[in-house]
Amino acid sequence: MKQIAESKGIILFTKDYKEKDKLVKIFTESAGKLMFFVKGAHRKNNPLTPAIMPYTQGVYLGKFNEEGLSFLNAAKEIQPFLKIQQDIFAAAYATYLLTLTDAAIEDRVYDPNLFHFLQQALTLLDEGKDFEIVTNIFEIQILQRFGVLFNWEQCQICGQTQGKFDFSPKYHGLLCERHFLEDKHRYQADPVAIHFIRQFSKVSYQKIQSIHLKPETKKQIQKVVDQLFEEYVGIHLKSKKFIEQMNDWGNILKPTNENEENTEK
Ligand SMILES: [Zn+2]
Structure with missing residues (x-):
């Protein structure tokens, strides 16, 4: 991975590094999360500035290192999430x-x-x-x-898939109404809430x-x-x-x- 690489990416966060530089964590599509060192990020009209704004995605080019910091050289197709x-x-x-x-x-x-x-x-x-x-x-x-x-599909005891459910920490999953009594520490959750969590x-x-x-x-x-x-x-x-x-x-x-x-x- 030592050579210059290019990947779509999403800015996870940035933080100042020394006076003029920044560390920028980018979730890249092709190499996972990487921490990039951006030299002179605070310099006016640094071409990388829009690319490393929070809530931005783009295509990032640089040296993607397997250890330590990576280095950002350029970016293109910058898309800020403007409303965010x-x-x-x-x-x-x-x-x-x-x-x-x-x-x-x-x-x-x-x-x-x-x-x-x-x-x-x-x-x-x-x-x-x-x-x-x-x-x-x-x-x-x-x-x-x-x-x-x-398993959000069914009761952990009987496999029931219909009706009201609650979450059981004891069974690490759902219990149907018939088996609520099997875990006295069940969440006592609103069945409508569980219904939507199953959908989600x-x-x-x-x-x-x-x-x-x-x-x-x-x-x-x-x-x-x-x-x-x-x-x-x-x-x-x-x-x-x-x-x-x-x-x-x-x-x-x-x-x-x-x-x-x-x-x-
Ligand atoms: Zn059951």
Whole structure:
């Protein structure tokens, strides 16, 4: 991998390095996550500046090293996610998805499926699709990158696939109503929330248009997702905390149509 390489990439984050330079973490399609050193990134009219803005994707060219830092030489086909760059709510959710991706896999692990999944999620946030639904689908489906794989299809005891379900930490999966008593520490989750999480575990982002949820249902879904992450992933991301804080004060700032009653399918 020592030679000059070229790959599509998504900026995960950037940070200042010494006075004039930057470190830029890019999730590349062809070589996984890499940390790039960008010399003189703070210099005015550095041609790389637009390419390394937060919430940007493009094609990145440079020396992709197997150890240590990589080096960025040029970029083309730069596509900023403009709405995300300009909207603090969209940006908060995007930052969370980016940090979650960074946490989920090791650097230099080739994972084009996750790359495309992240790309789709960011595109949807950028289009102003429901931030919470985009994020919950991402959270549920990225669980397996943390080594957590649940069977969302059926009751872990009897294989039932229809009806009400709850999540059981004892059985690491679903229980049908008939077997709720088998785990007294079951999540006591809202069956409607579990219903949607089961959908989210297999839905593709193309179908997201058809999902509309009431605020209360979203709250119940988030509660279960948070329990799952607490119990099985155990990471605490600042970007996630920020979304929670933002939602506490955010209701005052949100555009009014966000509070409209949505129909549920
Ligand atoms: Zn059962």
